[in-house]
Every structure is written in structure tokens, then in C-alpha cells.
Amino acid sequence: VDEFELIRRFFSTGYPQRTDVMLGVGDDGAISRLGRDEELVSCSDTLVAGTHFPPELPADAIAHRALATNLSDLAAMGASPRWFLLALALPRIEPEWLEQFSAGLARLAARYQVALIGGDTVRGPLSMTITALGSVPPGTAVRRSGAVDGDLIYVTGTCGDAARAWQAMAGGATLAADDPCYRRFAYPEPRVQEGLALRDLASAMIDISDGLHVDLERLLTASGVGGAARAEDVPLSAALVDQVGLAAARELALTGGDDYELCFSVAESRTTDLARLSADWSCPPVCIGRVVSEPGLSWELDGLGLANPSSAFQHF
Amino acid sequence: VDEFELIRRFFSTGYPQRTDVMLGVGDDGAISRLGRDEELVSCSDTLVAGTHFPPELPADAIAHRALATNLSDLAAMGASPRWFLLALALPRIEPEWLEQFSAGLARLAARYQVALIGGDTVRGPLSMTITALGSVPPGTAVRRSGAVDGDLIYVTGTCGDAARAWQAMAGGATLAADDPCYRRFAYPEPRVQEGLALRDLASAMIDISDGLHVDLERLLTASGVGGAARAEDVPLSAALVDQVGLAAARELALTGGDDYELCFSVAESRTTDLARLSADWSCPPVCIGRVVSEPGLSWELDGLGLANPSSAFQHF
Numbered sequence: 001v002d003e004f005e006l007i008r009r010f011f012s013t014g015y016p017q018r019t020d021v022m023l024g025v026g027d028d029g030a031i032s033r034l035g036r037d038e039e040l041v042s043c044s045d046t047l048v049a050g051t052h053f054p055p056e057l058p059a060d061a062i063a064h065r066a067l068a069t070n071l072s073d074l075a076a077m078g079a080s081p082r083w084f085l086l087a088l089a090l091p092r093i094e095p096e097w098l099e100q101f102s103a104g105l106a107r108l109a110a111r112y113q114v115a116l117i118g119g120d121t122v123r124g125p126l127s128m129t130i131t132a133l134g135s136v137p138p139g140t141a142v143r144r145s146g147a148v149d150g151d152l153i154y155v156t157g158t159c160g161d162a163a164r165a166w167q168a169m170a171g172g173a174t175l176a177a178d179d180p181c182y183r184r185f186a187y188p189e190p191r192v193q194e195g196l197a198l199r200d201l202a203s204a205m206i207d208i209s210d211g212l213h214v215d216l217e218r219l220l221t222a223s224g225v226g227g228a229a230r231a232e233d234v235p236l237s238a239a240l241v242d243q244v245g246l247a248a249a250r251e252l253a254l255t256g257g258d259d260y261e262l263c264f265s266v267a268e269s270r271t272t273d274l275a276r277l278s279a280d281w282s283c284p285p286v287c288i289g290r291v292v293s294e295p296g297l298s299w300e301l302d303g304l305g306l307a308n309p310s311s312a313f314q315h316f
Numbered sequence: 317v318d319e320f321e322l323i324r325r326f327f328s329t330g331y332p333q334r335t336d337v338m339l340g341v342g343d344d345g346a347i348s349r350l351g352r353d354e355e356l357v358s359c360s361d362t363l364v365a366g367t368h369f370p371p372e373l374p375a376d377a378i379a380h381r382a383l384a385t386n387l388s389d390l391a392a393m394g395a396s397p398r399w400f401l402l403a404l405a406l407p408r409i410e411p412e413w414l415e416q417f418s419a420g421l422a423r424l425a426a427r428y429q430v431a432l433i434g435g436d437t438v439r440g441p442l443s444m445t446i447t448a449l450g451s452v453p454p455g456t457a458v459r460r461s462g463a464v465d466g467d468l469i470y471v472t473g474t475c476g477d478a479a480r481a482w483q484a485m486a487g488g489a490t491l492a493a494d495d496p497c498y499r500r501f502a503y504p505e506p507r508v509q510e511g512l513a514l515r516d517l518a519s520a521m522i523d524i525s526d527g528l529h530v531d532l533e534r535l536l537t538a539s540g541v542g543g544a545a546r547a548e549d550v551p552l553s554a555a556l557v558d559q560v561g562l563a564a565a566r567e568l569a570l571t572g573g574d575d576y577e578l579c580f581s582v583a584e585s586r587t588t589d590l591a592r593l594s595a596d597w598s599c600p601p602v603c604i605g606r607v608v609s610e611p612g613l614s615w616e617l618d619g620l621g622l623a624n625p626s627s628a629f630q631h632f
Contacts, residue, residue, distance in 0.1 A: 004534075022355060022455075022457075023457070023459060026460075026538070027393065027459055027460050027461075027538070028359060028388075028389040028390075028392040028393050028460070028521075028522060028523055029357040029358055029359035029389050029390055029392075029393045029395065029448075029450070029457075030357065030358050030359070031355050031356070031357050031393070031452070031457045032355065032356045032358070033355050033356070033454070034350045034354075034355075034356055036352050038350075039338060039347050039348065039349050039350075040347070040348045040349070040350055040356065040449075041345040041346065041347050042345055042346050042348070042399070042401060042433065042434060042447075042449065043344060043345035043346070043401070043434055044401040044402075044403045044434060044435045044436050044445070044447055045403070045436050046403040046405060046436045046438045046440075046445065047438075048405055048438055048439070048440030048441075050440075051438060051439050051440050052438070072344075073344040073345050074344075074345055076344040076345075077343065077344050077345045077347070079345065083358070085358060085359070085360040085447055086360075087360045087361070087362040087403075087445040087447075089362060089364055089443060117358065118358060118359055118360060119360045120360050120361050120362045120445070122362045122363075122364055122367060122368070123364070123367050124362075124364030124366075124367050124441070124443055125364075125440070125441040125443075127405060127440055127441075127443065129360070129362065129403040129436070129445035129447075131358075131360055131401055131403075131445075131447035132345075133356075133358065134345070136347070138349070139338075141338075141339070141345075141347045143339060143343055144342075144343050144344070145343075205344075206344060207344055218320075222342070222343070
């Protein structure tokens with residue numbers, strides 16, 4: 001199997017086609033059209049076997065995660081996902097693995113109509129970098145830096161589930177395929193529609209890839225403000241609490257990565273808009289605190305201050 | 317050193333700034349503006365230590381190569397390079413290595429005024445994926461598929477030099493830092509200006525990353541035509557002939573990868589335009605053959621047919 005055969009078999013059919021793609025996979029570059037009044041939003045995320053997922057994770061889950069982490073970044077900017085490039089390093093060609101990988105990739109791509117327009121395939125330790133490209137009307141992308149004193153802080157969905165699964169797997173456990181925490185880790189759902197809906201409402205937004213505390217702190221630092229948050233309000237799934245107990249669930253929710261929920265700030269005057277907007281979301285936003293002028297992020301639990309959690313999910 | 321410190325120290329200053337970048341490194345995504353009448357050209361290339369370069373190659377050369385391969389892809393489309401994202405996997409943080417890596421990256425980026433707008437840094441076996449983004453006026457990108465019967469086939473610069481160096485290093489040799497073949501391998505010059513100049517002239521174009529024979533064959537196949545080429549006309553550097561002799565130099569020139577020269581087809585009626593256009597190029601284009609209607613690429617040497625060369629530089 002040479003590279004061209006590999007691309008033809010696994011990365012050419014089954015992916016969404018878009019009319020704004022002039023030329024896709026197969027040339028030196030892809031050609032795509034941006035509408036007259038749009039800005040390009042681009043991001044790259046790399047997943048390395050062993051660092052970001054166990055190598056024995058099903059190939060469709062690996063592909064799903066690789067694309068989902070990038071779509072989540074676009075979501076956190078309030079961007080419409082349009083195209084992506086896949087750079088895939090494989091130790092060897094295993095057609096069955098690739099079949100499953102491309103099925104997982106195509107499935108998630110179809111859900112958000114994002115077209116695979118190029119990339120690279122090379123021999124190397126299993127890892128992949130996806131670059132996702134999206135668009136926004138000029139000036140409307142949601143940055144990390146727009147939070148102001150008095151804004152309320154929200155997070156979508158539940159936190160800590162994916163970290164629980166990764167921790168268990170890293171410890172040698174095999175999780176059932178229908179374990180809710182495992183599913184959050186293996187098939188995270190990027191909050192694409194929610195990110196788009198929040199574009200005109202959130203003053204700042206970030207996706208939770210390294211942990212709620214660390215990522216919220218990044219948002220606040222980028223905005224030049226601080227935050228006061230309540231640990232008891234951070235949403236936890238019943239499955240997580242059931243598996244590890246309330247105290248450990250809270251710690252995982254604050255420090256665990258890989259959730260790909262959105263954390264954002266909203267002016268208090270717009271909370272009614274937010275309630276109306278999010279009424280039918282499957283991952284309803286929950287208010288967990290407030291932006292304050294003094295730098296730093298402090299947590300309390302039932303009225304008592306908490307020592308600052310440190311993330312177990314640093315890249316290095 | 318955490319990821320943010322790493323980005324701040326090595327990937328935030330010293331790179332070209334562009335006014336079409338609304339938001340660069342540091343948020344979930346970058347925001348950039350495309351002019352009203354442009355199409356986006358995007359490509360991703362991955363380099364893996366051991367597969368694409370010896371791990372002991374100087375870090376500035378590794379960075380240079382990683383960006384050059386991508387700028388070369390944009391050049392082969394006739395696109396103006398504008399932005400790039402870097403996804404870097406490192407086994408460990410070595411500030412000196414990173415210093416050198418970022419210096420090499422910034423130097424080449426400055427030469428072509430291409431802005432580093434985002435990416436990712438992760439722990440893993442040494443490898444990197446760069447995604448380069450460029451632009452063309454709508455409909456003007458040069459594809460592989462436009463060659464027609466009767467067109468003349470050209471290649472820029474000289475071929476085989478980089479492959480000679482890679483082969484020698486793979487065999488355990490240490491090459492002098494000023495060895496011309498080593499320099500072609502370590503610091504390849506993407507033919508950006510030449511690719512742009514050829515945009516309105518070349519009927520089809522590709523960059524030579526896997527070998528002249530293989531890459532020209534791809535261009536011809538994509539165009540639905542064939543080619544008749546003359547091995548004696550393929551330009552060879554004096555250094556290459558001196559190091560390996562004429563016969564081996566020819567073989568390396570046809571089969572060796574990593575040259576990053578441009579191979580393209582031009583209508584015979586426009587050869588005068590090409591001569592005028594390329595009069596002052598440092599890598600003058602040389603005519604090596606002609607497009608024919610019958611599929612397949614055949615080579616002859618001094619009037620005698622050559623068995624088809626097979627590339628030693630497949631990705632897999």
C-alpha cells in the first residue's frame with residue numbers, strides 16, 4: 001500500500017463534500033473559498049498515542065477524538081467549522097485499523113459538514129495532527145480576553161467524566177464500552193452548535209481540554225481579571241459520582257482534562273438571553289461563579305475557601 | 317516549563333507580524349482575514365525524526381525543513397504564503413534545542429513574511445506538522461491536472477543533491493556543514509517567488525518531494541496524459557557529480573526525494589515568456605521533456621530507453 005492508495009481507500013470517499021472546496025485531497029494544497037465577508041479561524045491539535053490516549057483505544061474513537069478536539073477549539077471561538085487537514089503518522093499499515101479510523105473520522109465530519117481537504121501520511125510512532133479551519137463574520141469571533149468584572153461564569157455539560165476514564169485506563173482498567181465516563185473520553189462531543197449560539201452572547205470563551213481550573217484561569221488571565229467560583233456548582237454526572245464518590249468527582253471536575261465542554265463569561269444583564277438560548281441544549285450551561293477585578297481564580301466549597309487545584313493534565 | 321511558557325519563549329516573538337492576522341498564537345484558534353477576492357490554499361506536511369531527517373540534524377535545520385516543505389507545496393500551487401500553524405511533539409524540553417529550532421523557523425518565516433498564528437506543543441517522539449495557509453486570486457491556483465499533449469516539461473534548479481546527503485547520513489557519514497549536498501538537505505530553499513511567477517504560465521505544477529520520476533508521474537497521471545523525458549537533460553550540480561560520479565548522480569536525480577524543486581509543464585507557445593520571466597532566477601528552469609497523449613512516463617538517455625526508475629523515497 002503506497003501513500004496514494006492509502007489516501008484513496010481511506011481518506012477520499014465517505015467524507016462530506018462542500019461547494020466551497022475548489023480542490024480537495026490529492027494536490028500539493030487544497031483550494032477553498034471564503035465568502036466575501038468572513039474571517040478565517042484556524043487551529044491545530046496533536047494527539048500522541050500514550051500521551052493523549054491509550055494506543056489500544058478503538059481506532060474510530062482515536063479519529064473521533066482527534067477531530068473533536070479541533071472542532072471544540074473552533075466552537076470556543078464561535079466559528080463555523082468548514083474544512084480540515086489530517087496529518088497521520090502510523091508505525092505500519094493495518095487496513096482494518098485504517099478502515100475503522102476513517103469510519104470514525106467520516107462520521108464526526110458528517111455531523112458537522114466539515115470537509116477533509118488535505119494532509120499527509122507518514123511512517124512514525126502513532127500520532128496525528130488535525131488542522132481545522134472555520135469562519136466567522138468579521139470581528140465576531142469570541143476570544144479568551146473579553147471577560148469583564150461582574151460577568152457571570154458558566155460551564156456547559158458535566159466535568160470530570162473523561163478524566164475519570166483516562167485515569168482508570170492509565171491504571172490498567174478495562175472499561176465497558178457503554179460506561180458513560182468511557183464514552184465521554186472516547187467520543188467527546190464538541191459543542192459546535194452551542195459555541196455558534198454563544199457567539200453574540202459570551203464575552204469570553206475557552207474549551208476545557210486541560211481542566212476547568214486551568215482553562216478558566218487562562219481565560220481570566222487573558223482578560224486581565226480574576227474569578228470567584230463555587231466548586232459545589234460545578235456540574236457532575238451521576239455516573240462520575242457513582243464511580244468515585246462526591247469528593248473525588250469534584251476534584252476530577254476541577255483538574256481533569258479532556259472534557260471539551262465550553263467555559264464562558266456573560267454579562268449579568270444578558271442572563272435571560274442565555275436562559276432562552278440554551279433552553280433546549282443537551283449540555284445546559286450552569287453558572288459556577290463570577291468575574292472579579294482582582295487577578296487570580298479562587299474556589300470555595302460550601303462557603304469555605306479551597307486550596308487552588310493544580311491540573312494533572314499538563315501537556316508537559 | 318509549561319506549554320504557555322514554552323510558547324511565550326520560543327514561538328511568540330521574532331516571527332513576522334502581518335496586518336491580516338486579527339488574532340495569533342494563544343487563543344483556541346487564530347483569526348485571519350482573507351481579502352475579498354481570494355481563495356485559500358492550505359497544506360500540511362509532517363516530518364518525523366528518523367523517517368524524514370536524522371534526529372541529530374541541527375534544530376534550526378529541522379525547523380527550516382519543516383516550514384520549507386510546506387512553503388514548497390504552496391509554491392507548487394502558485395500561492396502567496398501568508399500564515400502557518402506548528403504542531404510540535406517533543407520527548408523533553410531542551411531550551412537550547414528549542415532556541416535553535418525557533419531561530420531557524422523564524423528566519424525562514426521572515427524571508428517569506430509568513431506569520432506563525434497557532435499550533436500545539438505536546439510530549440511525544442520528536443516530530444512536527446506544519447500547516448501552511450496561502451492565497452490566490454480565484455481560479456488561478458496551479459493544479460497538477462492541467463498538463464496537455466505537447467506541453468514542454470521543466471524542472472527548476474538541480475536534482476538529487478538532498479538525496480545524496482540523506483543517503484550518506486543514513487549510512488553513518490558525517491557531512492561537513494558547508495557540503496553543498498548537505499546544505500540542500502538541511503536548508504532547502506522553497507521556490508516561492510518562482511511558483512508565484514509561474515502562476516499564469518505553468519499548465520500544471522508539482523514540487524519534488526519524493527523524487528523527480530515519481531512526482532512528475534503524479535502530475536502526468538493527474539492530467540490524464542503521459543510524458544517522454546530525457547535523463548541527460550535533468551540538471552545535476554557539480555558537487556553531486558563530483559561526490560558520486562555521473563551515473564549515480566543521474567539515478568539520484570531521478571529517484572531521490574527532498575529536492576523541493578518545482579516541476580511544471582508549459583505550452584510550447586509560451587516558452588519565450590518563460591525564458592524572459594526566469595532570466596534572473598538562481599534556479600533556472602531546464603526543459604527535460606515533453607507531454608505526450610499516451611499515459612505513462614518514459615525516460616531515455618542519449619537516445620536509448622531507460623528502465624523506469626523506482627523511488628527510494630516512498631512515505632511507506
